[in-house]
Amino acid sequence: MVGEESSQADREPAGGSSWPARSALVLVVFSPVLAPIIGSTFNIWYNSLHIMPLLTEGQKQLFTRGIVTYNGIVYPVALVLWLWLVMSMRTAYHGLREGKSPPPEVLARARIRVLNLPWYAAFILIAGWLGCIAYFVITLGSSGEAMHEAVMFHLPVSILISMMASLTYGVFGVEILTQRLLFPVLFRDALPSQVSGAFKLTLRRRGLLWAVTACVCPVGSLLLLLMVRAQESAEGDAAFAIAVATLGTVFALGSAVMLAKLVLNPIEELREAARAVEGGDLNTLVENLRADELGPLIDQFNRMVAEMRVKERINESFGLHVGREVADQILARDPGLGGLELEISVMFCDIRNFTSHSAANDAPAVVALLNEFLTAMVEVVQVHRGMVNKFLGDGFMALFGAGATPEGHAAAAVAAGQDMLDVLEMLREEGRIHQDMGIGIGIHTGTAVVGSIGSPRRLEHTAIGDTVNVASRVEGLTKAVGRPLAFTRATRDQLDEQFSPEALGAHPVKGVPVPVEIFTLPPRSTT
Numbered sequence: 001m002v003g004e005e006s007s008q009a010d011r012e013p014a015g016g017s018s019w020p021a022r023s024a025l026v027l028v029v030f031s032p033v034l035a036p037i038i039g040s041t042f043n044i045w046y047n048s049l050h051i052m053p054l055l056t057e058g059q060k061q062l063f064t065r066g067i068v069t070y071n072g073i074v075y076p077v078a079l080v081l082w083l084w085l086v087m088s089m090r091t092a093y094h095g096l097r098e099g100k101s102p103p104p105e106v107l108a109r110a111r112i113r114v115l116n117l118p119w120y121a122a123f124i125l126i127a128g129w130l131g132c133i134a135y136f137v138i139t140l141g142s143s144g145e146a147m148h149e150a151v152m153f154h155l156p157v158s159i160l161i162s163m164m165a166s167l168t169y170g171v172f173g174v175e176i177l178t179q180r181l182l183f184p185v186l187f188r189d190a191l192p193s194q195v196s197g198a199f200k201l202t203l204r205r206r207g208l209l210w211a212v213t214a215c216v217c218p219v220g221s222l223l224l225l226l227m228v229r230a231q232e233s234a235e236g237d238a239a240f241a242i243a244v245a246t247l248g249t250v251f252a253l254g255s256a257v258m259l260a261k262l263v264l265n266p267i268e269e270l271r272e273a274a275r276a277v278e279g280g281d282l283n284t285l286v287e288n289l290r291a292d293e294l295g296p297l298i299d300q301f302n303r304m305v306a307e308m309r310v311k312e313r314i315n316e317s318f319g320l321h322v323g324r325e326v327a328d329q330i331l332a333r334d335p336g337l338g339g340l341e342l343e344i345s346v347m348f349c350d351i352r353n354f355t356s357h358s359a360a361n362d363a364p365a366v367v368a369l370l371n372e373f374l375t376a377m378v379e380v381v382q383v384h385r386g387m388v389n390k391f392l393g394d395g396f397m398a399l400f401g402a403g404a405t406p407e408g409h410a411a412a413a414v415a416a417g418q419d420m421l422d423v424l425e426m427l428r429e430e431g432r433i434h435q436d437m438g439i440g441i442g443i444h445t446g447t448a449v450v451g452s453i454g455s456p457r458r459l460e461h462t463a464i465g466d467t468v469n470v471a472s473r474v475e476g477l478t479k480a481v482g483r484p485l486a487f488t489r490a491t492r493d494q495l496d497e498q499f500s501p502e503a504l505g506a507h508p509v510k511g512v513p514v515p516v517e518i519f520t521l522p523p524r525s526t527t
Contacts, residue, residue: 024093024177024181024182024185025086025087025089025090025093025182027177027181028086028117028174028177028178028181028182029079029082029083029086029087031121031170031173031174031176031177032082032121032124032125032169032170032171032173032174033079034169034173035125035165035166035167035168035169035170035173036075036125036128036129036166036170038165038166038169039129039162039163039165039166040071040162040166042162042165043158043159043162044067046158046162047063047155047158050154050158051063051151051154051155051158054148054150054151054154055140055147055148055151056143056145058143058145059140059143059145059147062139062140062142062143063136063139063140066135066136066139070131070132070135070136074128074131074132075128078124078125078127078128081124082120082121082124085113085117085120086117088109088110088113089110089113089114089182089186091106091110092106092107092109092110092111092186093110093182093185093186096185096186096188097185107186110186111186111187111190111192111195111198112195112197112198114178114182114183114186115192115195115198115199115200116198116199117174117175117178118171118172118174118175118178119171119199121170121171121174122167122170122171125163125166125167125170126163126167129159129160129162129163129166130163132159133155133156133159133160136155136159137152137155137156172206184287191295191296191299192295193292193295193296193299194295200292206263206292263294266286266294266298267294269286270286270297270298270301273285273286273301273305274301277305277308282305282308282309282312283309284305285302285305286298286301286302340449340450340451341447341448341449341450342401342402342447342448342449342450343401343409343445343446343447344399344400344401344402344409344445344446344447344448344450344463344467345399345400345401345409345410345412345413345443345444345445345491345494346397346398346399346400346413346443346444346445346446346448346463346467346468346471347381347386347397347398347399347400347413347416347417347441347442347443347471348392348395348396348397348398348441348442348443348471348472348474348475349377349395349396349397349398349420349439349440349441349475350392350394350395350439350440350475351370351373351394351395351437351438351439352437352438352439352440352479353436353437353438354370354394354437357369357434357437369433369434370394372427372432372433373427373433373437374391374396376423376427377396377420377423378396380416380419380420380423381398381416381420383416383419384400384412384413384415384416384419385400385409385412386398386399386400386409386412386413386416387399387402389461389462389463390460390462395439395475397468397471397472398413398416399450399463400412400413400416402450402463409445409494410443410445410491410494410495411494411495411496411498411499413443413445413487413491414443414485414487414491414495414499414521417441417443417485417487417521418485418521418524420439420441421439421441421484421485421523422524424437424438424439438484439484440475440476440478440479440484440486441475441478441484441485441486442471442472442473442474442475442476442477442478442486442487443471443474443485443486443487443488443491444467444470444471444474444487444488444490444491445467445487445488445490445491445494446465446466446467446470446490447465447467448463448464448465448466448467448468449463449464449465450462450463466511466512469511470488470509470511470512470516473509473510473511473512473516474486474487474488474509474516474518477507477509477518480507481504481507481518481520483504483520485520485521486504486518486519486520487501487518487519487520488516488517488518488519489516489517489519491519492517492519499521500521500522501519501520501521502519502520502521502522503517503518503519504518504519504520505517505518506518
């Protein structure tokens with residue numbers, strides 16, 4: 001991603017045509033159902049042990065009948081309301097899955113709704129449980145019989161504890177499924193964290209919900225048990241206390257697993273992605289759409305990697321034009337005008353008889369021939385730590401000693417020239433170039449200014465000075481001396497004993513007041 005481009009823009013909807021993707025809305029509908037059933041089961045059990053003994057026979061009948069009536073009415077009503085909330089997103093969801101573009105207002109409403117869906121589930125659960133308190137208090141009061149004072153305390157508190165336990169599971173379950181099934185479709189080209197108009201479930205709010213399940217519910221249940229004044233056996237209290245402790249532990253572990261899935265998993269994904277990027281994998285992408293604080297963090301990470309990927313492509317393309325080593329040098333300093341005075345060896349290489357070959361062949365064949373030759377020669381130059389600075393029609397200029405390892409540049413240039421002649425012969429034998437195609441190589445060692453020249457809007461990295469001019473002239477002298485490789489005394493004086501230069505005499509060079517001594521190397525033995 002670069003600039004305003006979203007890192008999620010290129011994502012495909014998760015699941016494709018799989019059953020979870022096709023049935024995503026149905027799965028979300030049933031995601032919070034199990035939690036209140038567990039809470040109701042716990043509450044009914046508690047009431048049967050501790051509330052029922054405090055009631056009269058008439059109150060017991062009302063209480064038992066009320067459990068069936070209330071659950072038989074509230075559960076269907078709550079489910080229908082929840083079903084409507086979820087299914088109201090079906091136009092946008094199925095339209096996007098089928099590759100259609102729903103109306104913007106429909107998509108906007110669906111995005112806000114899916115972000116608020118955990119809270120809608122929470123409100124429905126809370127309304128159902130609080131309504132339960134009001135319903136049973138009114139129902140028991142309608143019996144006309146005196147009510148035990150402990151009932152008015154234990155009944156609401158026990159229902160509130162059940163509500164808090166089921167609330168966390170319901171909210172976490174809805175969020176996990178919506179993030180996995182609905183987010184990849186509804187937020188294919190948007191970021192959940194940037195959608196306004198939604199009350200998002202933050203990390204802090206999740207932590208509070210988990211604390212309710214892991215701490216408040218089991219501790220509250222045990223405290224409630226200690227305050228029971230019904231005449232029960234110690235064994236009954238102990239059994240119930242063990243059950244509460246067991247259920248509390250299970251609830252706490254279960255909610256911890258869900259919290260880890262919501263919070264720790266994306267952090268782990270970011271950590272693994274960071275390791276991959278550190279290892280050089282710039283195709284890494286964290287595909288985790290989030291509406292909380294982790295959303296912007298993930299998006300920033302994806303944007304950073306995308307920008308690194310673009311910069312790497314720019315560097316690679318830049319390196320193809322000026323050489324990777326030069327590109328690294330330029331990028332390591334300010335890209336302004338200027339240069340350094342360095343002692344270097346400059347090589348000029350030119351193809352002989354190329355004009356006649358060009359006239360006798362069509363343009364594609366000429367280009368193919370030239371590319372074949374230059375590819376092989378550039379590789380030789382790079383093997384000897386040189387860099388091809390610029391291509392000059394059917395030749396090129398190469399610099400030795402202008403990079404990070406300037407030592408022995410004269411010997412490297414001459415050795416490269418020898419190898420270029422060997423490679424030329426190999427290309428001839430393999431029929432990859434014409435048999436009569438030859439080259440001229442001229443080398444001169446001296447001081448030159450190496451750096452960026454041009455204008456502030458258009459720069460070129462090159463070498464300038466007399467050293468460059470003399471090297472060009474020496475390449476031209478190869479025709480006069482009849483040898484494909486020629487170099488000056490300045491280069492000869494820096495060669496070691498592994499070379500056996502042959503003197504070709506002093507020759508006048510344009511721009512130089514005195515004749516220049518020229519040397520060459522004997523042909524290598526072919527045996």
